[in-house]
Amino acid sequence: MTKLRLAIVGAGPAGIYAADILMKSERAFDVSIDLFDRLPAPYGLVRYGVAPDHPRIKGIINALREVLDRGDIRIFGGVDFGTDITIDDLREHYHAVIFTTGAIRDADLEIPGIDLDGSYGAADFVNWFDGHPDVPREWPLEAKEIAVIGNGNVALDVARMLAKHADDLLPTEIPDNVYRGLKASPVTDVHVFGRRGPMQVKFTPLELRELGEQHDVDMVLHDEDFDYDEASKNAIATNKQVMVIDRILGKWRKEAEEERTPASRRLHLHFYAKPVEVVGEDGKVVGFRYERTRPDGQGGVEGTGEIRELPIQAIYRAVGYFGSPLQGIPFDEHRGVIPNIEGRVQQEDESSPGQFNEQLPGVYASGWIKRGPVGLIGATKSDAMETVQHLIRDQAHWWTPAHPEEQAVVDLLDSRGVRYTDLAGWQRLDAHEIALGAEQERARVKVVPRDEMVEISRGEA
Numbered sequence: 001m002t003k004l005r006l007a008i009v010g011a012g013p014a015g016i017y018a019a020d021i022l023m024k025s026e027r028a029f030d031v032s033i034d035l036f037d038r039l040p041a042p043y044g045l046v047r048y049g050v051a052p053d054h055p056r057i058k059g060i061i062n063a064l065r066e067v068l069d070r071g072d073i074r075i076f077g078g079v080d081f082g083t084d085i086t087i088d089d090l091r092e093h094y095h096a097v098i099f100t101t102g103a104i105r106d107a108d109l110e111i112p113g114i115d116l117d118g119s120y121g122a123a124d125f126v127n128w129f130d131g132h133p134d135v136p137r138e139w140p141l142e143a144k145e146i147a148v149i150g151n152g153n154v155a156l157d158v159a160r161m162l163a164k165h166a167d168d169l170l171p172t173e174i175p176d177n178v179y180r181g182l183k184a185s186p187v188t189d190v191h192v193f194g195r196r197g198p199m200q201v202k203f204t205p206l207e208l209r210e211l212g213e214q215h216d217v218d219m220v221l222h223d224e225d226f227d228y229d230e231a232s233k234n235a236i237a238t239n240k241q242v243m244v245i246d247r248i249l250g251k252w253r254k255e256a257e258e259e260r261t262p263a264s265r266r267l268h269l270h271f272y273a274k275p276v277e278v279v280g281e282d283g284k285v286v287g288f289r290y291e292r293t294r295p296d297g298q299g300g301v302e303g304t305g306e307i308r309e310l311p312i313q314a315i316y317r318a319v320g321y322f323g324s325p326l327q328g329i330p331f332d333e334h335r336g337v338i339p340n341i342e343g344r345v346q347q348e349d350e351s352s353p354g355q356f357n358e359q360l361p362g363v364y365a366s367g368w369i370k371r372g373p374v375g376l377i378g379a380t381k382s383d384a385m386e387t388v389q390h391l392i393r394d395q396a397h398w399w400t401p402a403h404p405e406e407q408a409v410v411d412l413l414d415s416r417g418v419r420y421t422d423l424a425g426w427q428r429l430d431a432h433e434i435a436l437g438a439e440q441e442r443a444r445v446k447v448v449p450r451d452e453m454v455e456i457s458r459g460e461a
């Protein structure tokens with residue numbers, strides 16, 4: 001029976017689901033899968049994106065872990081595609097590759113002052129609070145008043161993590177340096193800005209509701225944002241999700257009228273606010289200028305010309321993630337994805353530059369690098385299903401590797417001195433983190449430095 005040797009690059013949910021689906025699929029050939037990731041630990045953004053105070057979502061790792069623990073998929077952590085292994089290497093050792101490299105950097109927001117000291121991308125902050133090994137350990141948390149730009153779930157994660165009292169994060173898996181950094185933060189006010197109205201937000205009700213459940217943090221809303229136009233009223237009447245969002249915001253507005261002891265921190269939601277400029281002084285952020293917008297009658301907004309300014313000392317843009325190009329693989333610079341049709345990677349048509357409509361044999365994509373950085377973890381499963389089905393059907397177009405033997409790629413990595421980690425290594429690191437957590441009556445304490453992760457995984461610590 002033919003044996004498909006498949007490389008999957010990216011051990012986030014998209015990569016693990018693709019491997020699992022292929023293993024369980026009906027097919028006329030055997031399969032042997034190698035899963036590569038540049039990080040010493042698997043699970044991608046579930047480990048390094050999902051906020052630590054979302055244990056239910058972090059729990060998806062348990063399902064992904066069960067797939068890896070079966071032991072029928074080899075994993076190679078700490079192997080960077082483009083540095084440690086190239087597309088030519090993959091062609092020599094495999095019949096096909098699926099890229100599931102996700103999206104890890106912030107999309108740009110082109111307004112004056114965005115590069116000032118005190119202006120940050122959400123992805124960088126998320127990497128820090130989730131203990132990503134390749135970012136600095138320290139994060140500058142000196143601002144009392146902070147703006148967060150964006151009206152999606154990542155903006156809410158960032159605002160919540162900034163406003164939350166560090167002690168309320170102690171039961172979670174936050175690394176020690178993150179706890180210490182947040183504990184010393186002098187923040188009093190976090191302002192979230194959205195360009196559109198409260199009924200046009202991109203965040204989901206569950207994540208919104210959570211904002212109001214924080215201890216010693218008051219929610220602040222502004223009456224002027226709640227004079228609903230017809231499109232908003234219609235959205236409330238016809239869309240259950242919007243109806244729930246309306247209810248949550250309405251409840252907070254009512255609560256704000258009641259007499260209570262004021263909290264020491266506030267989380268403000270501002271709608272109809274289009275970013276205009278990050279205001280600076282001596283190279284540092286001192287304010288945020290925005291234009292008040294209004295509904296345009298068609299579900300969108302238009303500028304009113306009224307410019308407002310709020311004093312702040314730090315600003316975070318949470319306006320979306322963006323994929324990164326991979327060496328030797330087609331890339332759509334506008335969308336930040338690998339160009340593909342249902343997961344089959346397309347190369348640029350030489351006669352019409354910018355048009356990607358010629359299938360690149362043997363190369364597939366899944367997850368955020370296929371679809372763009374939108375959608376929950378569950379969506380990467382259906383994504384993987386589609387890609388894997390095409391891979392199976394394309395058997396006649398797979399590559400013909402010179403060295404498909406399983407040992408050959410191990411020898412290649414060894415000959416290059418790549419200090420990769422494997423499944424047993426991940427299990428060692430996992431057990432180590434859980435043991436560290438147990439000492440402090442916490443579920444886990446993450447190991448952050450890359451060298452330490454590798455040493456523990458390889459049994460060298």
Ligand SMILES: Cc1cc2nc3c(=O)[nH]c(=O)nc-3n(C[C@H](O)[C@H](O)[C@H](O)COP(=O)(O)OP(=O)(O)OC[C@H]3O[C@@H](n4cnc5c(N)ncnc54)[C@H](O)[C@@H]3O)c2cc1C
Pocket residue numbers: 009010011012013014015036037038039042043044045046049050051054057079080081082100101102103104126154157321326366367368369374375376377378380
């Ligand atoms: C801040 C944030 C919070 C989120 N919260 C939630 C939530 O609460 N609930 C929910 O359902 N979804 C949430 N999501 C969405 C969820 O994380 C994504 O849907 C999912 O992770 C996408 O999976 P993926 O496998 O495509 O990419 P990723 O999870 O990004 O995995 C990609 C993997 O590829 C690896 N990689 C990248 N480049 C290379 C390379 N050159 N060589 C080798 N390996 C490479 C990376 O290290 C990574 O491990 C959140 C996303 C973010 C950004």
